[in-house]
Amino acid sequence: xxxxxxxxxxxxxxxxxxxxxxxxxxxxxxxxxxxxxxxxxxxxxxxxxxxxxxxxxxxxxxxxxxxxxxxxxxxxxxxxxxxxxxxxxxxxxxxxxxxxxxxxxxxxxxxxxxxxxxxxxxxxxxxxxxxxxxxxxxxxxxxxxxxxxxxxxx
Amino acid sequence: xxxxxxxxxxxxxxxxxxxxxxxxxxxxxxxxxxxxxxxxxxxxxxxxxxxxxxxxxxxxxxxxxxxxxxxxxxxxxxxxxxxxxxxxxxxxxxxxxxxxxxxxxxxxxxxxxxxxxxxxxxxxxxxxxxxxxxxxxxxxxxxxxxxxxxxxxx
DNA sequence: TATGAAAACCCGCCTGA
DNA sequence: TCAGGCGGGTTTTCATA
Numbered sequence: 001x002x003x004x005x006x007x008x009x010x011x012x013x014x015x016x017x018x019x020x021x022x023x024x025x026x027x028x029x030x031x032x033x034x035x036x037x038x039x040x041x042x043x044x045x046x047x048x049x050x051x052x053x054x055x056x057x058x059x060x061x062x063x064x065x066x067x068x069x070x071x072x073x074x075x076x077x078x079x080x081x082x083x084x085x086x087x088x089x090x091x092x093x094x095x096x097x098x099x100x101x102x103x104x105x106x107x108x109x110x111x112x113x114x115x116x117x118x119x120x121x122x123x124x125x126x127x128x129x130x131x132x133x134x135x136x137x138x139x140x141x142x143x144x145x146x147x148x149x150x151x152x153x154x
Numbered sequence: 155x156x157x158x159x160x161x162x163x164x165x166x167x168x169x170x171x172x173x174x175x176x177x178x179x180x181x182x183x184x185x186x187x188x189x190x191x192x193x194x195x196x197x198x199x200x201x202x203x204x205x206x207x208x209x210x211x212x213x214x215x216x217x218x219x220x221x222x223x224x225x226x227x228x229x230x231x232x233x234x235x236x237x238x239x240x241x242x243x244x245x246x247x248x249x250x251x252x253x254x255x256x257x258x259x260x261x262x263x264x265x266x267x268x269x270x271x272x273x274x275x276x277x278x279x280x281x282x283x284x285x286x287x288x289x290x291x292x293x294x295x296x297x298x299x300x301x302x303x304x305x306x307x308x
Numbered sequence: 309t310a311t312g313a314a315a316a317c318c319c320g321c322c323t324g325a
Numbered sequence: 326t327c328a329g330g331c332g333g334g335t336t337t338t339c340a341t342a
Contacts, residue, residue, distance in 0.1 A: 013227075022221065025219040026221070027218070028217060028218075029217030029218040029219050030183065032317095032336080032337060032338085033337075034336075034337065043310085044338080045309075045310085045339080046309080048338075048339075058222050058225050059221060059222055059226060060219055060221060061220040061221065062181075062183070062219075063182060063183030063184045063217060063219055063220065064179070064180050064183040064217070064220055065176060065180050065183050065214055065216075065217055066214070066217065066218055067176065067213060067214060068213055068214075071212050071213045072168070072213060079263065079270060090303075090304060093306065094307070097306060097307060098307070105305075105307055105308025106305075107233075107303070107304065107305050108302070109233065109300040109303060110301045111298075111299075111300035113300070116233060118308065144265075146263040146265035146267070146270070147263065147264045148261045148262070149244075149262040150262045151259075151260075152247065152248045152260040152269065153251060153252070153257055153258075153259055153260040154257075154260060154272065186315080186316055188315085188316065189316095196329080197331085198316075199317095199318090199319095199330065200328075200329050200330075203328075204328090
């Protein structure tokens, strides 16, 4: 996905240089501007200015450390499809899910279930407990889970 | 999830200081060691040593830039459940999915489908085309998709 | 783009538990 | 022995023009 070029984004589209900088930063988010500049034949100052601009535009939301969840002790993950009660708004659902640190991600989706929740837990025991608590949330009618066997990509 | 403490990870477990450093780095992956040190009452050197150690242990996999997919032109996402043919190995599936830059993430899962694929595309037209191509992969028998309406968390 | 001052980094060496 | 602090030479950042 890093090289594929989607259709014209809103605002001024990124040029190839921006793409190069972002590609490098996605591999090493702490790379110095000078180092990145070598790659793009740019001075460190120019690199910084471009990144500042991308930041201001919102293209760059920030920088973060990439952790290994398994080595942090989160060895079990699952996807839980949530079926809401009638009149449960996405805001209510969000408020419910926000309580759980085990919720790694969540989306509202089309189709039979109303939402899809990505859970991370220490082990299956922990996972079971979290799912149980989510099922008891007032806006949640029922749920259907599948445990992750292995991460292929991402 | 940043503060919850899972069960004893393999190897030496992280102490509270490590946790503090990682929490700060997850919010700002380019924060200076000195700045992080202020938070933890540590010198920049000590911070750097700890992070180097976490890196060596694999807990820290690296650093990266956080981009806004929408502003990059990826405005449509979907989850696709993949049902494989018999004898399709995870490796084959991985090889198939690797071809598509639109595959943001993919996992093998328990339950009815064999895998769950997170797709990012420019628009629904693009999404449809990608799903069509994935369905034609030899190891894939059928698929079932739901389009993401909104990202709640993650 | 260039320059220069301030800040951050990185390395060896030392201390103390 | 292992984690943390100190000193300094080098690199990087960042606001000038």
